Amino acid sequence: MxxxxxxxxxxxxxxxxxxxxxxxxxxxxxxxxxxxxxxxxxxxxxxxxxxxxxxxxxxxxxxxxxxxxxxxxxxxxxxxxxxxxxxxxxxxxxxxxxxxxxxxxxxxxxxxxxxxxxxxxxxxxxxxxxxxxxxxxxxxxxxxxxxKGQVVRRNEAVAGALLYVTGTIGDAALGLKLRLDDELAGELELSAEHRDFLLNRYLLPQPRVAAVSALREFAVAAMDISDGLIADLGHMCRTSHVQAAVRLENVPLSDAASAMIARDAAFRETAITGGDDYEILAAVMPENAVAFEVALQEAGLSCAQIGVLSAAEVSEDMISLSLNGEAYALHGAAGFKHF
Amino acid sequence: MxxxxxxxxxxxxxxxxxxxxxxxxxxxxxxxxxxxxxxxxxxxxxxxxxxxxxxxxxxxxxxxxxxxxxxxxxxxxxxxxxxxxxxxxxxxxxxxxxxxxxxxxxxxxxxxxxxxxxxxxxxxxxxxxxxxxxxxxxxxxxxxxxxKGQVVRRNEAVAGALLYVTGTIGDAALGLKLRLDDELAGELELSAEHRDFLLNRYLLPQPRVAAVSALREFAVAAMDISDGLIADLGHMCRTSHVQAAVRLENVPLSDAASAMIARDAAFRETAITGGDDYEILAAVMPENAVAFEVALQEAGLSCAQIGVLSAAEVSEDMISLSLNGEAYALHGAAGFKHF
CATH class of the missing domain: 3.30.1330.10 (PurM-like, N-terminal domain)
Known part of the structure; x- marks a missing residue:
């Protein structure tokens, strides 16, 4: 042909x-x-x-x-x-x-x-x-x-591990929102700087290659966040047979994302469920937490501890979310469906 | 999105x-x-x-x-x-x-x-x-x-090497002709067996994995024939800085391909320029020719010596074709253009 x-x-x-x-x-x-x-x-x-x-x-x-x-x-x-x-x-x-x-x-x-x-x-x-x-x-x-033998898997997270993310979460998904609706930035009175930052985070993800040695040394499990924080954490929990509790107030947001969420709290859900961040989600045992944080810092990367893993209980949700001590419920489908 | x-x-x-x-x-x-x-x-x-x-x-x-x-x-x-x-x-x-x-x-x-x-x-x-x-x-x-070090390259063919192909050439391209024109098999009075053989050769190429040790041991250069014999030989010659003389009467044809060419000699050009054969084209030094043939035979593969390579001369065509001693000219563009 x-x-x-x-x-x-x-x-x-x-x-x-x-x-x-x-x-x-x-x-x-x-x-x-x-x-x-x-x-x-x-x-x-x-x-x-x-x-x-x-x-x-x-x-x-x-x-x-x-x-x-x-x-x-x-x-x-x-x-x-x-x-x-x-x-x-x-x-x-x-x-x-x-x-x-x-x-x-x-x-x-x-x-x-x-x-x-x-x-x-x-x-x-x-x-x-x-x-x-x-x-x-x-x-x-x-x-x-x-x-040899040092690959960090997604499916080897264990109960008791602390959950970390690098960088800031949700920028790409919020950038995509702005991209799909030319008038949104104006309606939200977003600064041009904030708008461009978010658009760029969607267009140009930064692979966190600088994190590799910290991950090898200290993480029991890790994956990149491409389908959205909640969906990807779900993949980690499901394949590792654990469940997660996430404190949303600890999920790091950029100033631009914070500005959008301050205008409309619904964008918080966009931020934690939207895809394309390409930050790293890692599970680290508490005894290695400080060393992990220091290693990332020395590699020039920021990170935040956003929650903890526990043994999976069939009767409960795989992921429980809280915001400032209150349970937080998602309204839409979590994470990017590939087809 | x-x-x-x-x-x-x-x-x-x-x-x-x-x-x-x-x-x-x-x-x-x-x-x-x-x-x-x-x-x-x-x-x-x-x-x-x-x-x-x-x-x-x-x-x-x-x-x-x-x-x-x-x-x-x-x-x-x-x-x-x-x-x-x-x-x-x-x-x-x-x-x-x-x-x-x-x-x-x-x-x-x-x-x-x-x-x-x-x-x-x-x-x-x-x-x-x-x-x-x-x-x-x-x-x-x-x-x-x-x-280590035994990979067989396309671009390391040398003057003096003999050219071999495995299997039979042109079946897939002729099968595609039949596929694109439902009436062609009838017009050519091709048997159902021959028609099905050619259609199948297009649909189900057989990778010549059995050839790997013979190639490693005896070939100076090799490639699979996916774009058509002439185009792929052209790639080998161009990247190896050699030229080739091919005797078309030695290019192995299946009974089904021979039957089509017997009805219309133009199908010979289809056979040697059409793609999707996935046979192997190899360059072998004369002193290794017999051992190469034996090794392929022991691996259960047929092969045929179809020509010889010589030093590239800028003024001449990269590939010269002959059929029973007469120069053979191509009429169409040789080989599959990818886009």
Missing amino acids: SEKAASSRPGEFSLIERYFAPLATSAGAVHLQDDAAVFTPDTACELVVTKDMLMAGVHFFKNDPPFEVAQKALGVNLSDLAAKGAEPKGYLLGLGLSKDIGEEWVAEFCRGLKLVQDQFQIDLLGGDTISCPQGPLLSVTAFGQVP | SEKAASSRPGEFSLIERYFAPLATSAGAVHLQDDAAVFTPDTACELVVTKDMLMAGVHFFKNDPPFEVAQKALGVNLSDLAAKGAEPKGYLLGLGLSKDIGEEWVAEFCRGLKLVQDQFQIDLLGGDTISCPQGPLLSVTAFGQVP
């Missing part, structure tokens, strides 16, 4: 040579001159692999700048690795392009990849480019490594 | 638990209970990774049976690994589903994955599932391993 209609874009091999090969500098990628790449983790290390796909119209807007889409596509994968305590090493890129995507889009997209590569010292290892009528579609497989 | 409209399908987590988790039996996949998998190549081995995406309407037909689509999606990736001399070990699966895809499709798709997993002793390591309006979209990242 070959393609007939012409695009304004150069062909696949020209694109690879011009834009992608310069991103593939490791020996195992042989300048993308082969159909497969060689990658070998360091001695005494294990490979950690993850795959996240982003589809235009589902995970980003078709008119988002490709420079930023690239950073998001790589960032969300590096975020998964970071939560496992894995140092990022490289990635494979699957790219599905619709005919209306021109060379300039690809050039800008690759400029975004390069920025993230340089930031985290990683390489493009290989990939595949296909025609995708409703693209762009991005399918990234990221490779990281951890010393 | 969450999804609102309901599908008849169970949610992502139910699908994973019911259909995908049973395919993920290795320890590093933790039953798909985490966002990342751990994979460690054997000591003294390197990891070989490859990624091939398949999009409905581009690489397969939306109404193709999911049982067979799954086999094709995995097969084309294992084919890439095989051509590198790599033993397949596992894979990550990215799955983009449109709303009209129901549970039965997923169940049948997973039955196809299981068949290939059992055939080659590989495991599902992890993946991602997204909404994809024009899906199904399949993005497979396959993991294999080779003893």
Whole structure:
């Protein structure tokens, strides 16, 4: 089923040579001159692999700048690795392009990849480019490594552990609200600075790679927050067979998020159930709590203790929420449903 | 950007638990209970990774049976690994589903994955599932391993090497012709057996995993034939800086392909330029030719010597074709253009 209609874009091999090969500098990628790449983790290390796909119209807007889409596509994968305590090493890129995507889009997209590569010292290892009528579609497989046996799992949280999150929670979901409703920022009398901060947190998630050694050393379980704090905590509880109590007044909010919630308290629910934060949720035993906090601080990351895990009891809710001592009930469905 | 409209399908987590988790039996996949998998190549081995995406309407037909689509999606990736001399070990699966895809499709798709997993002793390591309006979209990242330093490259062919192909060439492209034109088989008076053989070769490529040790031991360069014999030989020549002379009478054809070419000689060009064969093209030095042939035979694979490589001369065509001593000219564009 070959393609007939012409695009304004150069062909696949020209694109690879011009834009992608310069991103593939490791020996195992042989300048993308082969159909497969060689990658070998360091001695005494294990490979950690993850795959996240982003589809235009589902995970980003078709008119988002490709420079930023690239950073998001790589960032969300590096975020998964970071939560496992894995140092990022490289990635494979699957790219599905619709005919209306021109060379300039690809050039800008690759400029975004390069920025993230340089930031985290990683390489493009290989990939595949296909025609995708409703693209762009991005399918990234990221490779990281951890010393053998030190991977941090989502499903190994235990009763008694304290729950931590990095950074601030809810900014991306609130940013998306602003993005979907041009008038909302005005109605809420939000400052331009706060509005731009939230919009940017949605568009450009920051993978918490700096957290990897603190997580490896002190966390019993961790995951990144992509589906929303409550949904992801639910995944951790369900797979670890524990339950959680969260004090919402301890969930860290940015000034911009606080400003929105001060105008309308319903945005608190958006903040704790909305996706795309890409902060890290970690379970840490109380005896390691101080050391964990110090290690994150030394890595340049803020963190907050938001709750505690206990043994699962079938008759109760998996997650109980309180705000300043009062039980807090959710009104909507918690967390991003993928389809 | 969450999804609102309901599908008849169970949610992502139910699908994973019911259909995908049973395919993920290795320890590093933790039953798909985490966002990342751990994979460690054997000591003294390197990891070989490859990624091939398949999009409905581009690489397969939306109404193709999911049982067979799954086999094709995995097969084309294992084919890439095989051509590198790599033993397949596992894979990550990215799955983009449109709303009209129901549970039965997923169940049948997973039955196809299981068949290939059992055939080659590989495991599902992890993946991602997204909404994809024009899906199904399949993005497979396959993991294999080779003893360190023994990967077989596409770009290391040298002048003087003999060119070999496994199996028979052109069946898939001729099968696609039959598929796209219901009346063609009748017009050509093709037997039902020949027609079904060719249709099946398009739908169900067989990765030549059995060739890996012969390739590692005796080939200086190799690749699988996915874009068509001529286009892929072109890639090998271009990346290796050599040129090729091919004797088309030596290119192995199935009885079914021969029957089509006997009716209309133009189908020879289809056979040598059409894609999706997933046979292996290998360059072998003359002193290793017999040992290579014997090794493939012992692995249960047929092969044929179809030509020879020489030093690249800028003034000449990269590939010269002859048929029974006469120069053979191509009329169409050679090989599958990806977009």
